Amino acid sequence: MAIIxxxxxxDRSAPLFETSVIGWLHKNLFSSVFxxxxxxxxxxxxxxxxxxxxxxxxxxxxxxxENRRECYDNSLTGACWAGVIHWLDNIxxxxxxRDQIWRINYGALLLVLWMAPLWMSRVKGxxxxxxxxxxxxxxxxxxxxxxxxxxFFMQLMIASSIVAFAIxxxxxxxxxxxxxxxxxxxxxxxGQTNAPDKxxxxxxxxxxxxxxxxxxxxxxxxxxxxxxxxxxxxxxxTLVISGIGIxxxxxxxxxxxxxxxxxxxVIRVLCVSFIExxxxxxxxxxxxxxxxxxxxxxxxxxxxxxxxxxxxxxxxFNACYMAETVRAGLQAIPRGQYExxxxxxxxxWKTMGLVIMPQALKHMIPNIVGSFIGLLKDTTLVSxxxxxxxxxxxxxxxxxxxxxxxxxxPLIFGAILFFILCFSMSKYSRHLEVKLSAGKQH
Amino acid sequence: xxxxxxxxxxxxxxxxxxxxxxNKMNKxxxxxxxxxxxxxxxxxxxxxxxxxxxGSGKSTLIRCINALEEHQEGDIIVDGIKLGKNLKxxxxxxxEVGMVFQNFNLxxxxxxxxxxxxxxxxxxxxxxxxxxxxxxxxxxxxxxxxQADKYPGxxxxxxxxxxxxxxxxxMNPKIMLFDEPTSALDPEMIKEVLDVMVELAGTGMTMxxxxxxxxxxxxxxxxxxxxxxxxxxxxxKPSEFFENPQHERTKLFLSQIL
Numbered sequence: 001m002a003i004i005x006x007x008x009x010x011d012r013s014a015p016l017f018e019t020s021v022i023g024w025l026h027k028n029l030f031s032s033v034f035x036x037x038x039x040x041x042x043x044x045x046x047x048x049x050x051x052x053x054x055x056x057x058x059x060x061x062x063x064x065x066e067n068r069r070e071c072y073d074n075s076l077t078g079a080c081w082a083g084v085i086h087w088l089d090n091i092x093x094x095x096x097x098r099d100q101i102w103r104i105n106y107g108a109l110l111l112v113l114w115m116a117p118l119w120m121s122r123v124k125g126x127x128x129x130x131x132x133x134x135x136x137x138x139x140x141x142x143x144x145x146x147x148x149x150x151x152f153f154m155q156l157m158i159a160s161s162i163v164a165f166a167i168x169x170x171x172x173x174x175x176x177x178x179x180x181x182x183x184x185x186x187x188x189x190x191g192q193t194n195a196p197d198k199x200x201x202x203x204x205x206x207x208x209x210x211x212x213x214x215x216x217x218x219x220x221x222x223x224x225x226x227x228x229x230x231x232x233x234x235x236x237x238t239l240v241i242s243g244i245g246i247x248x249x250x251x252x253x254x255x256x257x258x259x260x261x262x263x264x265x266v267i268r269v270l271c272v273s274f275i276e277x278x279x280x281x282x283x284x285x286x287x288x289x290x291x292x293x294x295x296x297x298x299x300x301x302x303x304x305x306x307x308x309x310x311x312x313x314x315x316x317f318n319a320c321y322m323a324e325t326v327r328a329g330l331q332a333i334p335r336g337q338y339e340x341x342x343x344x345x346x347x348x349w350k351t352m353g354l355v356i357m358p359q360a361l362k363h364m365i366p367n368i369v370g371s372f373i374g375l376l377k378d379t380t381l382v383s384x385x386x387x388x389x390x391x392x393x394x395x396x397x398x399x400x401x402x403x404x405x406x407x408x409x410p411l412i413f414g415a416i417l418f419f420i421l422c423f424s425m426s427k428y429s430r431h432l433e434v435k436l437s438a439g440k441q442h
Numbered sequence: 443x444x445x446x447x448x449x450x451x452x453x454x455x456x457x458x459x460x461x462x463x464x465n466k467m468n469k470x471x472x473x474x475x476x477x478x479x480x481x482x483x484x485x486x487x488x489x490x491x492x493x494x495x496x497g498s499g500k501s502t503l504i505r506c507i508n509a510l511e512e513h514q515e516g517d518i519i520v521d522g523i524k525l526g527k528n529l530k531x532x533x534x535x536x537x538e539v540g541m542v543f544q545n546f547n548l549x550x551x552x553x554x555x556x557x558x559x560x561x562x563x564x565x566x567x568x569x570x571x572x573x574x575x576x577x578x579x580x581x582x583x584x585x586x587x588x589q590a591d592k593y594p595g596x597x598x599x600x601x602x603x604x605x606x607x608x609x610x611x612x613m614n615p616k617i618m619l620f621d622e623p624t625s626a627l628d629p630e631m632i633k634e635v636l637d638v639m640v641e642l643a644g645t646g647m648t649m650x651x652x653x654x655x656x657x658x659x660x661x662x663x664x665x666x667x668x669x670x671x672x673x674x675x676x677x678x679k680p681s682e683f684f685e686n687p688q689h690e691r692t693k694l695f696l697s698q699i700l
Contacts, residue, residue, distance in 0.1 A: 339510055340547030344561030344613055345537035347529075354560060359551050 067402035083403040084413045091393050091413070094233015100147075103224060104236055107144045111137060114165060116172065123175030125182075129168055134247055136161040145240070148226030150219075159216040166211060229307045233388035235417065241307075241389070242376045245314040249375065250368065252315060253322025258352065260327060271323075278320040284381050286313045291385050310382050318375050325367045329360035362436050369429035373422045390414060454664045455487040455646040461617060462507060462648075467516035469499075469506060476502050477513070478672040486616075489649045491659040491680075494669035495695060500652045503669070504619045507650070508539050521616055537565055540610030544622040546602045548594040554581070554605050555590040561613045573612075580608040584638050600631025604638050611642075618642065620651040654699065660684060668692050 017023035029039045060078025062071040063085065071080035084091070093101050114133050117123040140161035143154060150158065171182035178185055186207065187193055187200050195203075232240065259271035278286065290313035291306055298304070333356050341351040361368070383392035394410040397403050462484040469477040476499045484490060492500045505511040507518060509525050509532045518525045520535050549557050558577035562568040568576070581587040584604035594602050603623055610618060620639065624632045636658050643649060643662040653659065659666055659680055666683040668676045668691070676689045687693045 336543060336545050336547040337549065339541075339543065340549065342510060342536055343508060343539070343541040343547075344609065345533055345565040346561070347533055350564050354564065355549050359549075362551065 068404065068406055079409050079412075080403075080406060081409060081413075083397055083400075083406045084409050086403070087393070087397050087400070087410070090234060090396075091390060091410075092235045094237055094388050094393060095231045096233070096236065097227060097231065100225070100227060103144045103147070103227075107141045110141065110144075110165070114168060117168065117175065120172065120175065122179050123172050124180070125171060129171075132164040132168060136164045138244075140165070144224065145232070146227060146229065147224040150223060155216065155219060158219050159212055162215040162219065163208065163211045166215070167208070229305055232307070234393045235390045237382075237387060238376075238379050238390045241311055241314055241382065242379045244311050245318055245375050245379070246372050248315045249318035249322045249371070252319030253326050254357070256319055256323035257326035257330060260323065261330065275320045275323050278317055279324070283314075283317050283378055284384060286317050287381060287385050289313070306385075307387065310385070310387065314375070314379065318371065321371055321374075322368070325364055325371060326360065328367070329364035330356065332363050333360055362433075365429050365433050365436070369425055373425055376421060376425075377418065390417070454489070456664060457486045459486040460484070461486045461488070461521060462650075463517070463519040464507070465517045465519075467506065467513050467518060469502060469511065469513045469515075476672050477506070480516070480674060482667075482674065484617075484648065484650065486648055487646045489643050489647075489662050489664050490651070490667060491663040491665075492650060492652045492667045492669060493654060493656075493659065493695075494675075497671075498669040499672045500669045501621050504541075504621055504650055504652055507617075508541050508619055509535055510541075533565075537561075537613055538615055539617045539619060540613060540615035541619045542603070542606050542610055542621065542623050544625050546594070546599075546606045546626075548602055548606055548609070550594050553591050553593055554586075554597075557594070557605065558609050558612050561609070566613065576612055577608070580611045581605075583611075583641070584608045585634075598631060599627045600634045603627065603631075603635045607635075607638055607642070617648045617650070620649065620653065622652050622654070624653065624655060656684070656699065668695065670695070 017027065030036045056077065057079050060075045061081055062074040062078060063081050065071045065074065065080065065082035068080060068083065071078075071082055089098065089101070093104055096104065111133075114129075114137060117129050118126055123129075136157070139154070139157035143150065143158055167182060174180050174182045174185040180188070183200075183204055186204065187195075190203065192200060192203060256271050256275055259267050260275065262268045262271070287310060290309040294309060295304070337355055337359070338351060341355040346354065380389060380391040382389050383395070388396070391414065394414045395407075397410045398405055398407050460483055462482070464480050464482040467477060467480040468475070480503065482503075492503065494500050502511060506513045506525075507520060513525075521538050523531050523535060525531065525535060548554075549560070552560070555574065555577055558580065559568075559570065559573035562573040562576060563570060566573075578587055578590065581590055584607055586601055586604055589597060589601060589605075594605065597605070607618075607623075623639070624635055627635065632655070636655060639649075639651070639658070640662055649662075651658075651663075663680045665677055666680050667674055668683070668687075668689070670691045676683070676687065676692045678688075683692075684696065687696055
């Protein structure tokens with residue numbers, strides 16, 4: 001005998017205790033007597049902590065004072081933020097000459113503008129934008145920050161950077177207003193849409209050359225005064241070291257990871273030993289080696305400045321960690337993906353660059369960002385070998401005569417700064433994960 | 443799973459030109475002898491179905507022809523080029539030989555269209571517009587042009603497999619290899635994939651298909667090859683092969699799956 005259900009069962013809405021706030025509170029916080037007691041106890045502890053911090057940090061705190069004595073006169077139980085505020089410039093810029101600080105600000109602004117198109121969905125050619133940042137920005141920023149005489153090579157690179165930046169901005173505007181790539185936009189403006197590809201390319205090359213000439217002539221007209229790297233410090237120095245570290249450790253890590261998986265024994269052994277050596281030594285040791293041992297092996301009179309040595313050490317150290325992260329990501333890619341790529345004739349590098357790496361990097365985002373956060377925090381170690389990064393600056397506040405002994409407030413301020421930086425990185429990585437996995441249930 | 447095709451036996455278009463030649467080919471996985479003294483000649487336009495129990499080496503055979511696996515002894519000559527250690531040759535062979543896998547192996551981070559134009563643009567150096575045109579033509583032939591902007595993960599298995607076939611065809615290959623293309627599919631989707639393959643067979647493409655779909659074999663095959671434990675045990679026209687198998691192993695195999 002057949003059993004048949006004649007009508008389709010209609011959908012009903014979920015019971016209220018599943019969806020309402022009251023239902024949620026009841027289920028999660030007040031489901032039993034014990035649970036209710038626990039909730040109340042926790043709320044009390046939270047209240048004690050928050051109110052204590054509030055009284056110390058805001059209600060009783062001193063924000064304006066000339067020295068620590070005045071802070072005490074104002075309140076004995078509150079924080080003395082006046083010292084931090086007084087030192088704010090030093091915390092951010094170190095001992096960089098005060099009248100030159102605009103150069104750092106402009107450098108930062110330039111970076112933000114340069115990277116901005118990466119977050120705009122209407123702008124085309126994002127890979128190129130990213131590549132120009134990595135290739136050209138260091139030159140123009142390096143000159144802005146250190147200044148002095150421009151050599152011929154520097155002049156070329158600065159002119160190129162200016163052109164690259166200008167093209168990037170024009171491309172952004174073309175993208176935002178017309179949803180077009182810059183090249184298509186220019187060709188359209190000149191009415192050459194139907195011209196053969198070669199003519200179009202020549203027009204674009206000519207324009208680029210003209211722009212380069214103009215930029216070269218313009219940059220010859222100005223120089224900025226030299227600032228020794230010993231004057232760099234504070235958050236600025238921290239961001240320079242960790243920024244370069246972040247930008248170079250990922251490509252370095254990818255190369256080392258590929259080397260470790262190479263079929264060529266010599267390359268594999270080299271990469272493995274390199275990775276294992278650097279990974280088994282603490283960063284502080286690497287930093288000491290870079291600054292004290294390295295010069296011993298160099299020829300007489302060869303002086304590399306300490307900052308460059310530190311940056312090289314940070315890059316090598318983090319590239320080795322990154323290599324292991326990348327290797328883990330590569331192992332998550334099934335063999336079928338390599339075979340699929342091979343059957344359409346892609347060679348090793350194209351398979352890696354177009355098929356394997358994009359997928360592997362997506363899997364690795366949480367780990368990569370984790371490494372970046374670690375790198376940012378680890379750079380505080382450079383204060384031990386005598387660079388005045390942000391931690392060095394915060395700690396020297398307590399040695400400044402008017403603020404002598406002021407330890408707590410600067411360090412808390414530093415903690416808040418680091419928290420903001422690291423937390424936004426981790427938030428951004430979450431956002432990136434969600435965005436990249438959208439529409440791809442796999 | 444037997445899928446009886448309604449069209450009946452397709453007319454064959456075999457030329458006398460030799461497309462693939464395998465001579466005394468041997469392959470080992472470690473000390474395990476997978477393929478033993480394989481001799482096989484495939485003519486242009488010929489359609490071959492390879493069947494046999496699992497572990498008989500049928501997948502390994504076609505993977506060797508595409509140089510995805512290395513063979514240790516003997517020769518494989520594809521389209522006049524001998525497979526060996528020469529990487530340039532390998533890349534060339536792979537562009538001439540399309541391959542469809544059991545698990546599709548589409549690239550999950552790209553849309554269907556991007557999957558299809560990747561090879562033509564980066565290997566064949568086609569312009570993007572031309573590549574898109576070709577890709578859309580093949581998507582139309584496998585009857586899913588409206589899915590071009592979806593990601594593989596959003597499609598059914600049958601649709602993904604048709605995309606995989608289209609992706610290989612976009613490279614304009616001379617030979618198509620199929621490695622159990624319907625084994626990972628739900629029963630409802632097998633037919634849509636087989637239909638596409640039958641249509642492809644009608645265009646005169648040289649095909650080697652590893653499959654358990656005996657109905658499909660009867661419809662399109664010019665020759666059926668039965669493999670067991672690394673040997674080619676029996677090969678014959680499909681009518682003879684199914685009606686009148688000679689070898690004991692073949693008889694046993696056919697009695698178990700039919």
